[in-house]
Amino acid sequence: MNDAAKRGQVGTPGALAERDAQVFRAGVHLNRLNNEFEDFLFGRIDLLLGKDGKKGPDGAYTAVEPADGAVRDDDTADIAETLHIGRIGVLDSEYAPLVIDWRAPAAAPFYRSTPVDPGRVVRRRVIRSKGRKVLGVEDDLMRPELKATLDGHELPVIGDGALMAALGQARSHTMRDIVASIQAEQDLVIRAPAASVTYVEGGPGTGKTAVALHRAAYLLYQDRRRYAGGILIVSPTPLLVAYTEGVLPSLGEEGQVAIRAIGSLVDGTEATLYDAPSTARAKGSYRMLKVLRKAARGVLELGPGAGPGSPAASGSGATGANGTGSGANGRNGTGSGANARRGTGSGTASASDPGRSRSASAPGAAGSGQLALGDEDEAAVAPAGPPNRLRVVAFGRRLELEAGALERVRRNALGGTAPVNLLRPRARKLLLDALWEQSGAATRHSDPELAAELRSSFDEDITSEDSFIAFLDAWWPELTPKAVLAAMSDERRLGRWARRILNPGEVRRVARSLRRDGHSVHDIAMLDELQSILGTPARPKKKRELDPLDQLTGLEELMPVREESQRERAERLAQERTEYAHVIVDEAQDLTPMQWRMVGRRGRHATWTVVGDPAQSSWSDPDEAAEARDEALGTRPRRRFELTVNYRNPAEIAELASKVLALAMPGSKSPSAVRSTGVEPRFRVVRDSLAQTVREEAARLLDRVDGTVGVVVAMQRREEAARWLAGLGDRVVALGSLEAKGLEYDATVVVSPAEIADESPAGLRVLYVALTRATQQLTIVSADRDEPDTNGVPDLLRD
């Protein structure tokens, strides 16, 4: 900046422009350094001389192994190189490295080196600081047998291990990064080349989520241009998104990475509802794909605005003919549709059943405005369907297609699997063919050129007729995913489309769930599938307002409104993006087949990182999900990694959880816990009031830990559990069993293991998740159904 000021004094326009550019760049850099200031420098390694004595671009020796003779026979050695590791790289004024970026190759030994395989590292030091103050230093000796000297002095060793210090810290409501203490097996995953699919399995607390987030930051650092296409991180719940999303900015990465809950992947729609396990099973399975395909075609026969709350057309692109169609379009459409449907109840005769004779011949009559029926009218007025007669005048003749002919045209047009909305031009062409044939004009000219000319003026005549346009809008409206889903809320209709695919109970439950206001996480995958079944007809692109921030990358970091504008911008970019360069799936074991299809569409050309733990799957049919996963990942080669160490739970809690693991997945191995607290899990039996007992236990734990307390209950108890805890403060939260996924607390209360286990076919695995959330203390509250023994240990947790 000082340099720049001097340049300005020259006064030529060129110098002034250069000054501005330099000030701008320096400002961006300064801002970045300021942002990374907290805990900026967190590591140091002292190394032996490298084998070949070669140095890399960051000025560090590149060899992993020490030079021959670096260690003398009497086990003494000299430290040849000391590197400091920080959140970003810093060079001194001579361009020599002062601080190495944690993602740079030279920093790898900081993470990789272990006493078993130390490489050149003699001592690894982790430094904790706040502002300018060093709070603590923890050393690990990688070659404890060596007597190493640095500048003639012996290397001192301080503290008792960085990892343990990190793990012992209290938890807050947001996750911390682990840059200072990434372990060797985790580092292998973080730095794995992103050529294909990186597949990571590991038990609870092995750092899968942490590793996935650090991998995103690493990939961006390695090849920013390649990942300019964006990295998508798919998380199971909005709670986990909120818990983890602060980690990337702390690693200096934001903007290019979108962390989204699986229920928020479709823009403009957010999952707010839960489905009962049996409904979720029907909605998430491959079978639903067949139902959706049938529904998408079946809805066409209903016509626009034809059914209770099921206006099928979007209204866009229509010439005012299907005014009510827009009811189901857009955000609120289905909501009002759903309201309208309420009074009807399932199984009522649908107003949309085709069959009512209608004609497009009276101008304007095809407008669905006149077709729209409210629920109240439904019983009184005969049901309306799409127009089933087309009358036009061409070459002075009246031409007419009756229901049968129209049906043949429709079937013909719908042949194959092409997106329904893109078939409209084909249907239009087939209609014209049928009319042309009826007109007899085809035989008038033997000269093919004249015949073609005649045909084209015939087509023009008809297609410019208002009644034809109105007919087409009503007969082949543009469908929206929400409209199709709304149409599926009618049990009778759904029963027709799902015949021999879903059983009657499933049809009833799915239809009923679709009549609620809002969407569930499984509905989102159905909407996305429908979008691909229906397709979007090409439209002229809307011009976006010019955003000055687009022109100047980095400018936003200088703006006073930085936080807001950056977020808005990231959101806009995310919305415009439908495919990503890299997709990271967290808690992959939970994706249903339909969700795999949805995520797969976002990474058709991407490289992938998939992390999960089969033992924590809440999906009832893992084999079907695995098939869908393999389909989404295609034939790309996979590199498999396994994480084996549990960094979250103390041994006492891990041991208890392993009992449930043995029931849930006999034969599978628990990850080994790295620490022990000496505090055994506590068992408490409910005497009078469940609410009172849980409240007492939560309050007890709040007294015993500094950080957060989570109370995990069966899904159906979520709301009452929040009331039990009222007034205890914001360090304690109530969670449904499925919401606990991926989260962690200093202490947890798990309420009625049996109730959680009985909730769904995957209940034991869900219970396993619930039991593995605590970093320090765990209390189990048992009710009668848990059949506790005299010590209060419930049946499921006994040896």
Ligand SMILES: Nc1ncnc2c1ncn2[C@@H]1O[C@H](COP(=O)(O)OP(=O)(O)OP(=O)(O)O)[C@@H](O)[C@H]1O
């Ligand atoms: N190398 C490490 N250094 C310090 N803390 C770590 C390390 N690895 C993991 N942790 C901590 O361990 C806890 C568990 O990590 P994480 O949530 O990523 O595990 P997970 O495998 O995703 O667990 P789950 O399967 O239960 O969701 C987190 O608090 C994380 O910060």
